[in-house]
Structures are given as structure tokens and as C-alpha cells.
Amino acid sequence: MAVKPFGLVFFPAFDWALTPTHPEREERLLYTRDQIVEEGLLDMPGIREYKPRLATLRDADRVHIGVPDIASHITDAHLVSAGGAITAAEAVIKGEVARAFALVRPPGHHAMRVVHGTRGFCTINIEAVMVEHLRRHHGVRRVAIVDTDVHHGDGTQDIFYHDPDTLFISFHQDGRTLYPGSGFTDEAGSPPAIGATINLPLPPGTTDEGLHYVLDNLILPVLEDFRPDIVINSAGQDNHYSDPLANMAITAQGYASLAAKLKADVAVLEGGYSIEDALPYVNTGIILAMAGLDYSRVVEPDIAAAPRGLTGGARAYLRELVAKQTALWRDREPLGNAAAAKAGDFWTRRRGIYYDDSGISEQQVEKLRLCPHCHGYLTVASEAEGHRCGYQSAFAAVVPREPCPTCRQGAKDAVLAAKRQGKYRHYIIQDKENDSLERV
Amino acid sequence: MLLGIDVGGTYTDAVVVSGGKVLAQAKAPTTHDDLLHGILDALDRVLAGVDAAGIRRVALSTTIVTNAVVEGRLERAGLLLLPGPGMDISSLVPERPWLLSGYIDHRGRETAPPDEAEVAVACRGLADCEVFAVAGKFAVRNPAHEQAVAAWLRRYAAPAHITLGSAVAGSLNFWRRANSAYYNAATWRHFGRFARAAQAAVAGRGVTAPLYILKADGGTMPLTTAGERPVEAVFTGPAASVLGIMALAAPRGEAVSLDIGGTTTDIALWRDGAPLFAERGAKIGDYPTAVRSFWLRSIGVGGDSFVRREGGRIAVGPERRGPAMALGGPVPTVSDAMIVAGAADFGDKDKAGEAMRLTAADGESVQDTARAVLGAAADAIYAAIENMIDERAAEPVYRVEDAVRDRRPQPAALVGVGGAAEGLAPLVAERLGVCCTVPAGAMVANAVGAAVARPTIEVTLRADTAQGYYTVAELGLRSALPSRRFGLADARELAARHLAERAAAAGIPVADVESVYDEEFNLVRGFSTTGKIIACRLQIKPGVFAVEEGA
Ligand SMILES: [Zn+2]
Ligand SMILES: [Zn+2]
Numbered sequence: 009m010a011v012k013p014f015g016l017v018f019f020p021a022f023d024w025a026l027t028p029t030h031p032e033r034e035e036r037l038l039y040t041r042d043q044i045v046e047e048g049l050l051d052m053p054g055i056r057e058y059k060p061r062l063a064t065l066r067d068a069d070r071v072h073i074g075v076p077d078i079a080s081h082i083t084d085a086h087l088v089s090a091g092g093a094i095t096a097a098e099a100v101i102k103g104e105v106a107r108a109f110a111l112v113r114p115p116g117h118h119a120m121r122v123v124h125g126t127r128g129f130c131t132i133n134i135e136a137v138m139v140e141h142l143r144r145h146h147g148v149r150r151v152a153i154v155d156t157d158v159h160h161g162d163g164t165q166d167i168f169y170h171d172p173d174t175l176f177i178s179f180h181q182d183g184r185t186l187y188p189g190s191g192f193t194d195e196a197g198s199p200p201a202i203g204a205t206i207n208l209p210l211p212p213g214t215t216d217e218g219l220h221y222v223l224d225n226l227i228l229p230v231l232e233d234f235r236p237d238i239v240i241n242s243a244g245q246d247n248h249y250s251d252p253l254a255n256m257a258i259t260a261q262g263y264a265s266l267a268a269k270l271k272a273d274v275a276v277l278e279g280g281y282s283i284e285d286a287l288p289y290v291n292t293g294i295i296l297a298m299a300g301l302d303y304s305r306v307v308e309p310d311i312a313a314a315p316r317g318l319t320g321g322a323r324a325y326l327r328e329l330v331a332k333q334t335a336l337w338r339d340r341e342p343l344g345n346a347a348a349a350k351a352g353d354f355w356t357r358r359r360g361i362y363y364d365d366s367g368i369s370e371q372q373v374e375k376l377r378l379c380p381h382c383h384g385y386l387t388v389a390s391e392a393e394g395h396r397c398g399y400q401s402a403f404a405a406v407v408p409r410e411p412c413p414t415c416r417q418g419a420k421d422a423v424l425a426a427k428r429q430g431k432y433r434h435y436i437i438q439d440k441e442n443d444s445l446e447r448v
Numbered sequence: 449m450l451l452g453i454d455v456g457g458t459y460t461d462a463v464v465v466s467g468g469k470v471l472a473q474a475k476a477p478t479t480h481d482d483l484l485h486g487i488l489d490a491l492d493r494v495l496a497g498v499d500a501a502g503i504r505r506v507a508l509s510t511t512i513v514t515n516a517v518v519e520g521r522l523e524r525a526g527l528l529l530l531p532g533p534g535m536d537i538s539s540l541v542p543e544r545p546w547l548l549s550g551y552i553d554h555r556g557r558e559t560a561p562p563d564e565a566e567v568a569v570a571c572r573g574l575a576d577c578e579v580f581a582v583a584g585k586f587a588v589r590n591p592a593h594e595q596a597v598a599a600w601l602r603r604y605a606a607p608a609h610i611t612l613g614s615a616v617a618g619s620l621n622f623w624r625r626a627n628s629a630y631y632n633a634a635t636w637r638h639f640g641r642f643a644r645a646a647q648a649a650v651a652g653r654g655v656t657a658p659l660y661i662l663k664a665d666g667g668t669m670p671l672t673t674a675g676e677r678p679v680e681a682v683f684t685g686p687a688a689s690v691l692g693i694m695a696l697a698a699p700r701g702e703a704v705s706l707d708i709g710g711t712t713t714d715i716a717l718w719r720d721g722a723p724l725f726a727e728r729g730a731k732i733g734d735y736p737t738a739v740r741s742f743w744l745r746s747i748g749v750g751g752d753s754f755v756r757r758e759g760g761r762i763a764v765g766p767e768r769r770g771p772a773m774a775l776g777g778p779v780p781t782v783s784d785a786m787i788v789a790g791a792a793d794f795g796d797k798d799k800a801g802e803a804m805r806l807t808a809a810d811g812e813s814v815q816d817t818a819r820a821v822l823g824a825a826a827d828a829i830y831a832a833i834e835n836m837i838d839e840r841a842a843e844p845v846y847r848v849e850d851a852v853r854d855r856r857p858q859p860a861a862l863v864g865v866g867g868a869a870e871g872l873a874p875l876v877a878e879r880l881g882v883c884c885t886v887p888a889g890a891m892v893a894n895a896v897g898a899a900v901a902r903p904t905i906e907v908t909l910r911a912d913t914a915q916g917y918y919t920v921a922e923l924g925l926r927s928a929l930p931s932r933r934f935g936l937a938d939a940r941e942l943a944a945r946h947l948a949e950r951a952a953a954a955g956i957p958v959a960d961v962e963s964v965y966d967e968e969f970n971l972v973r974g975f976s977t978t979g980k981i982i983a984c985r986l987q988i989k990p991g992v993f994a995v996e997e998g999a
Pocket of ligand 2 (some may be wrong): 378380381382383384385411412413414415416
């Protein structure tokens with residue numbers, strides 16, 4: 009065949025659930041399985057199905073700082089899901105397929121750098137684990153992640169917040185109206201990476217028209233300008249008009265044409281909880297669109313129920329949003345310089361993180377060294393209340409990729425100094441250059 | 449006594465089997481323009497010393513359907529599809545379809561009705577068709593639309609036959625069911641004519657036993673049933689060989705079997721005495737179908753494979769340019785190498801030696817050349833086996849347990865049948881590091897397989913307790929559940945009853961029922977369980993009569 013096939017990793021995890029009646033349960037991809045098998049999609053000559061591999065703990069440790077460690081928070085399902093994302097990406101990198109979709113569960117985009125438990129149904133960030141695997145083993149550097157889930161991809165944002173080589177664009181229902189309550193336009197990256205995080209909070213009820221306005225006028229031009237080595241779609245499908253967890257108005261056609269325009273190299277499934285009325289159609293539409301096949305006939309049986317059109321107010325809001333974020337992207341260098349000058353040698357932020365699925369409250373202090381020679385080392389001091397075992401705490405330092413000697417030493421010294429003071433239970437050095445996670 | 453007939457590419461073999469032993473065997477040239485002629489020839493020869501009245505069953509493995517497809521002798525069938533919203537498969541089916549309105553969703557609910565007027569229009573467009581195939585998306589969850597369209601077809605056309613997609617297979621895959629239904633309709637008349645003639649001719653020889661036909665999955669169907677489901681008789685040749693192996697030397701544990709013939713070697717993988725099935729169904733030409741079949745790979749290496757040097761290296765097959773030089777053929781073959789190496793004993797040894805001399809490198813002895821030729825042939829077969837095992841290991845899984853417990857199959861034994869098995873199978877086994885069996889009767893394994901193949905049939909039951917109904921796709925049945933408290937065990941019990949009914953209707957004895965598949969999901973709506981979706985498939989296990997049973 010002259011045209012490369014499309015790769016699909018389908019892993020519905022039919023024997024895994026967060027709890028029996030949780031939205032993230034065995035049944036979630038059942039009707040999607042029924043639809044894609046019934047359509048004959050898995051037999052199409054242009055579609056190649058792959059079996060997911062298992063990600064390793066090392067793959068997870070490359071991204072996360074688990075407290076006390078990552079192994080105590082995850083099940084095999086997480087390793088298969090992240091492994092499925094890696095399988096999809098490797099099929100693309102090796103040139104076996106033109107693009108690929110990891111239609112896997114459990115999801116991952118709410119999992120942050122530090123992991124005390126499960127939040128937003130996510131425990132490890134499967135896209136981030138995939139990205140860092142590609143960087144480590146396949147020489148990928150510049151990565152663009154477009155998060156199309158209705159919820160803000162706060163975990164992915166957190167993990168790449170200081171990394172100018174990772175462009176993270178998330179559109180989502182406005183955080184004032186939906187979990188996790190973040191993803192506003194002022195969350196734009198720390199000083200060395202300002203503009204590499206772009207948030208697009210959308211008003212509830214946004215339709216295909218509104219979404220494609222943002223896509224055409226901001227997302228696609230910025231992607232073009234960034235020139236990534238690889239484009240990843242964090243493909244949540246809960247913007248659908250029938251989704252029970254959100255209030256948006258996107259259709260299967262809206263999602264499929266989004267996938268056709270975005271032309272992501274790899275898509276990874278995130279949320280989507282309208283398991284009967286949306287997922288079978290949205291997933292089929294996305295697969296066909298990514299495979300370059302005709303998706304025009306994929307229409308929900310209850311399409312008449314889909315809200316249409318866009319109010320004048322919403323239209324004006326979106327115009328303003330696009331203008332504002334276009335300016336952020338255009339002026340990212342001077343903005344970054346100004347922020348760095350204001351911060352001095354270290355940029356610091358303090359915040360509280362709530363783990364809704366585990367009932368854990370975490371307090372975090374991050375300090376990033378603003379280094380003229382490298383991406384700078386990062387320290388994270390984390391204290392969490394509400395673990396099964398009560399209080400947990402850790403102090404970690406992250407050595408960046410290609411560190412300068414000062415930052416490498418600085419990271420180590422910071423952890424040793426913290427250990428001497430003895431305020432935390434765990435002391436950890438995550439070294440991105442040497443690919444290690446060391447307990448001190 | 450059981451009588452088996454296998455119509456092969458060159459010869460039609462017939463055997464009479466009793467108590468697991470071959471009592472008589474015979475061969476006649478296959479008559480391609482009129483298969484029945486060669487079949488009767490072989491039948492007469494094998495019955496020469498046998499009491500025809502003692503034959504209790506005749507089973508036939510024939511290429512009649514495959515040939516009809518390959519040679520394009522298909523009757524044009526009107527193809528009517530109800531694709532609903534989703535992928536457009538119009539360009540992916542063997543005949544330009546008429547697309548009809550109407551949609552059944554994944555839970556078997558009607559979301560749009562079919563339209564009688566459209567069928568009337570289609571009938572005018574298909575005025576020259578007498579056979580029809582109707583397939584609807586999710587019809588296995590609710591066949592009402594397919595059945596309505598069939599009724600309208602009878603009103604607006606005068607169909608000689610209608611195949612419904614949901615009746616040819618109970619599993620999901622609209623595209624495969626549409627292709628299967630089409631081929632079933634398109635071979636229906638041709639096959640029926642053959643079946644009637646075969647039945648009459650066999651009866652004319654004093655054999656009163658019923659005539660069965662082999663299926664691609666190794667089961668048999670009474671000819672009367674087969675008339676409605678001819679598509680299941682594609683690819684019976686390799687299925688017969690696999691059954692022959694099962695009867696002659698069923699391998700235990702994980703194993704590989706080889707049927708090494710003149711031009712090709714058919715490879716099958718085995719687990720616990722049973723061959724593995726193709727995951728989704730067989731392909732007919734370029735079209736995937738829902739026809740269940742063994743998982744086989746055929747590679748172009750056999751006794752008659754053309755042997756030569758290419759760039760200094762020995763090359764074997766896939767081309768055949770005639771028989772071995774030892775038998776007067778024009779070019780060196782694998783069989784010539786086997787004769788020189790002492791692994792076979794037929795034909796003119798000097799001619800075989802000459803064949804090896806033609807193939808030898810400078811200063812190489814003919815013995816060394818022969819060994820090198822057999823080594824190259826064995827290498828090619830070995831590579832294909834490894835490839836199949838890799839493919840099996842890469843088969844997608846949908847449960848965490850299966851993903852974690854992942855293991856590459858590791859054959860522990862090899863069984864070889866077919867004309868060139870003696871010479872090649874041991875060499876392949878050596879490369880795999882396993883022991884090798886070439887059973888007695890290996891030369892007529894296919895006919896033996898046909899003789900002893902057990903009849904088989906399956907049903908797929910799917911229950912939706914929230915909606916309170918269940919379907920048995922193969923029976924076109926959709927009815928109310930006996931109770932809302934309905935579990936997997938109830939589903940299996942109900943399926944077993946329907947299997948028994950279906951078997952009785954087809955004249956098949958019910959024995960060795962096995963569950964081939966089941967799943968059970970809770971339906972949760974608004975954080976409470978509202979019902980279950982349960983699916984199970986039962987079948988009468990394909991296999992062989994170890995001793996003569998009730999057939
Ligand atoms: Zn979401
Ligand atoms: Zn530095």
C-alpha cells in the first residue's frame with residue numbers, strides 16, 4: 009500500500025473500574041467496542057490494530073514523583089494504559105503508521121508531577137509518560153500537546169509548566185463552572201516557558217462553530233508557528249452535548265472535523281462519559297478522520313437534540329479570547345524576560361491541590377532556578393493530609409534535561425540541605441538527564 | 449463405517465474409516481469441469497471392496513464454492529444494506545449495494561424505521577436478480593429490519609432465495625456479515641445444483657447414508673442445511689487436513705502442524721489438541737467475511753517447488769514448474785533433493801541426482817546440495833511458523849489480566865502430513881527444537897479428516913436485562929426475558945436450549961457443547977445499576993469422531 013496505514017491501540021480495560029458505579033468503570037468503552045467492531049473498522053485495510061505494551065515503573069518515574077513511591081498508587085491497568093499510549097506513539101515514530109490513536113483507559117491528564125493519590129479519575133499522566141519515553145528513547149525534542157477534553161488538563165499543564173520545548177494548549181469548559189476549576193488565561197507557564205502553556209476557557213454551551221473558530225484562528229496557527237517534532241492530541245470527548253459531567257454542545261461531526269484539521273500524530277483518549285449516546289459515534293468519527301477516511305455519515309441518532317448556533321455574547325467572548333492568546337503567543341519572549349527579571353534568581357509558587365478521588369489535600373511550594381545556561385533545576389516541597397496513613401510529605405528536586413553543572417549540583421544540595429533540616433518524610437532527586445529517580 | 453471424500457487440486461481422495469482405522473482408500477483424478485465426475489470415480493473405486501450398505505455417513509470436502517468464487521461463476525445477487533449512521537462501506541463490498549434507511553443501535557433499539565417504498569424502488573433496479581442478500585447494522589441485536597426488508601422483497605420481486613446477514617453469523621461486524629450474506633446468496637443456486645446431483649448419484653450407488661459437507665471451521669453440515677448456507681463450505685480443503693491430523697495424531701499442548709503438499713505447505717497452530725481459529729473470520733478474495741475458519745497460513749513450499757540458485761544462494765518456490773525431474777519433470781524440485789538425500793523413494797534416482805548436479809555450487813557434492821535444498825525449504829517453513837507465532841502474540845487484548853499475563857506461544861511438538869512431510873517435517877521440527885510425528889495415513893489425511901469430522905453448530909445469545917429482552921441472532925429470534933433477575937448461568941442454560949433446537953432442526957446430534965465466549969457487564973445509569981448486558985456463545989465442539997458414533 010502506498011499510503012501508510014493508521015494505527016489503533018484499543019484497550020477498553022473490561023476488567024477495571026475505579027469503583028463499580030463510577031463513571032470510570034468496565035462499561036465505559038463497551039458501546040464503543042460494539043460500534044467499531046460492528047462497523048468493521050478493525051478490518052479496514054488502512055487500519056492496523058496494535059496490542060498495548062506495558063509501561064514500566066521507570067517510565068512512570070521519569071515523569072512523576074510518587075509519595076511514598078509511584079508503585080503504591082497504581083494498578084496494572086495504569087501501566088497498560090500508559091503502555092498503550094507508548095505503543096501508539098512508537099508505531100508513528102518508527103514509520104509503521106501515519107498516525108495513531110490510543111483508545112485506552114484509565115485516563116491520565118489530571119495526574120500532576122507529584123502523586124499522592126488519584127485525582128479526576130487519573131493516577132499517572134499517560135500522555136506525559138509517553139512524551140518523556142519518546143524523548144528518552146527516540147530523540148524527540150519539541151512536543152505540542154493539544155488537550156481537547158472538556159476539563160482543563162491541569163496535570164499535563166503542571167508537568168510541563170517550566171518546559172519551553174513542550175507547547176501545551178488546552179481548551180475546556182470555563183473553570184469557574186467545572187472541575188478542576190483551573191485553566192485560566194493567566195496560567196501561561198513559568199518565566200522560561202511563558203506562552204508554551206495556552207489556556208482557552210470556553211463558555212458552557214459552546215457549539216461546533218465556536219470550537220472551530222478557536223481552532224482555526226488560534227490553535228492551528230500557533231501549532232504551525234511552534235514547529236513541533238510531534239503533535240499529540242489529549243483526546244477527551246466530554247465536550248459532547250450529551251455528556252453527563254459537563255455542559256458543552258459539541259457533536260461527533262465537530263470532533264471528527266477537529267481531528268481532521270488537527271492532524272495529530274498521536275491521539276490519546278482522555279475523558280468522555282456519555283458512554284452510549286456519544287462515545288460510539290465520536291470515537292468512530294475520530295478514527296475515520298485520523299485515518300483519512302470519509303466520516304461524513306457518522307451522526308448521532310439523537311442529533312436533533314444537539315444545541316446549535318452561538319449567541320452574540322459567546323461570539324464576542326471568543327473573539328476577545330483569541331485576540332488575547334494570540335498576543336500572549338506573539339509577545340512570549342518579552343513577557344518571559346519581564347517575568348524573569350521580576351522574579352530574580354528563583355521563581356516561586358505556592359498552591360493547594362485537592363485529590364477529589366482520594367480525599368487528599370496537598371500543599372506545595374515550587375521553586376524554579378532561573379538559569380541563563382539551562383532550563384534550571386526545580387524543587388518541590390509537598391505536604392499532604394488525608395492519606396490512608398494520615399500525613400505524608402516529601403521534598404524533591406528535579407534536574408532538567410541538559411543541565412548546567414551549577415544546576416545539577418544545586419538540585420542535589422537543595423535536597424541534602426532539606427534532609428539535614430529533617431522536616432519531610434521522603435527526599436527524592438529526579439534526574440531527567442541520567443534518567444533516574446533517587447531516594448536520598 | 450464413515451466415508452470421506454476430499455476434492456483436491458490434482459486428485460480426489462476417498463477413504464472408508466471405521467473404529468479409527470482406514471479400511472479402504474482410493475484416488476481418482478480431479479475433474480475440474482465437472483467435479484462430480486471425479487468424485488463418483490473415487491467413490492466407485494473405494495467402494496470396490498466395501499459393503500455400501502454399511503456406510504453410515506458420507507462427508508465431502510469440496511472446492512465447489514471456492515472455485516465458483518475464484519472462477520467468477522457467481523450469480524449476481526441483489527445486495528440491500530441498512531448501514532445507518534457510521535462508516536460507508538458501499539465501496540468495500542463485492543457488489544454495488546442499495547442503501548436503505550432504517551437504523552438499529554448497539555442495544556438493538558430502533559432509532560429510525562426502514563422504508564417500504566425504498567425497497568420497492570430497489571426491486572425495480574434489481575429486476576434481473578433472483579437471489580438477494582440483506583444486511584443491517586446491529587441486526588444481530590435485533591433482526592426486525594432485515595426481516596421486514598425480506599418480506600417487502602417477496603412482495604415486490606420474486607426471489608428464489610434471500611440471505612439475511614444476521615442469519616449467516618451471530619457476531620458483530622456488519623461489513624463481514626454483508627460480505628458473507630452476499631457470497632452466500634451468490635453461490636446458493638450453483639451449490640444447490642451440485643448438492644442435489646451429488647445426493648442422487650451417491651444414492652444411485654446403494655449408499656443410503658446421509659451426505660454431509662465439510663465447513664471451513666472443521667464441522668460438517670447435512671447437505672440439506674448446507675443448501676441454505678453454502679458460504680460456510682469455502683476453504684474446506686485445509687480444514688479437512690487439520691481434521692485429518694486431529695484424527696491421526698492430535699498433538700497435545702501447544703503444537704504446530706504442517707500439511708506439506710506439492711506446491712504449498714499449510715501451517716496451523718494448536719493448543720490442547722485443538723487447532724486455533726481465525727479471530728474474526730475467513731477472507732474470500734479481497735473481502736473479509738464472518739465465515740468461521742481455522743487459522744492457517746499457506747506458504748509456497750512443497751515437493752514440486754522449483755529449486756535453483758539465485759546470487760549463489762539456494763532458492764525454493766513459490767513457483768511450480770512441473771513434477772520432480774525424477775518423474776520426468778523439467779526442472780529440479782524439492783522432491784528430487786529428498787530422493788537424493790534418502791528421505792523419499794520414488795522415480796528415477798539418476799534423474800534426481802542430475803537435478804542436484806544442476807543446482808550444485810562449484811565442487812559441491814550432490815548429497816550436500818540435496819541437504820542444502822531441504823535446509824532452505826525447512827528454513828522458509830520455519831520462518832513462516834515464527835511469523836505466525838509473533839502474530840498470535842501481537843493479537844490485541846481487551847482486559848488488564850490478559851495484557852499482564854501475556855505470553856508468546858511455544859510449540860512443543862510438530863505433526864506433519866502430506867506427500868512431502870517425511871522429508872521436510874523433521875528438519876522443521878529440528879529448527880523449532882521439538883519432536884516430530886508423521887502419522888501413518890498422512891497421505892490421505894484430508895479425506896480421513898472429512899470422514900471423521902463431527903457436525904457442529906453454534907448459537908450466540910445476548911441479553912439486555914434493562915430492556916428485558918434477548919436475541920439469538922442465528923435463529924432470527926428476539927424475545928422477552930423470562931425474568932429480570934437473569935445472570936450468565938441463566939443465559940448459558942437458555943443458549944443451550946436454543947442450540948439443541950437449532951441442532952435438531954439441522955439433524956445434528958447434540959454432544960460436547962462448549963462455551964466459546966461470554967461477557968457480562970453491569971449497566972449503570974446515574975450511579976445505580978439498572979441491569980446487565982450478557983452475551984454468550986455456545987457451540988457443538990468441532991472435532992472428530994474418535995470411534996464411530998451415532999452419525
Ligand atoms: Zn474530562
Ligand atoms: Zn542551569
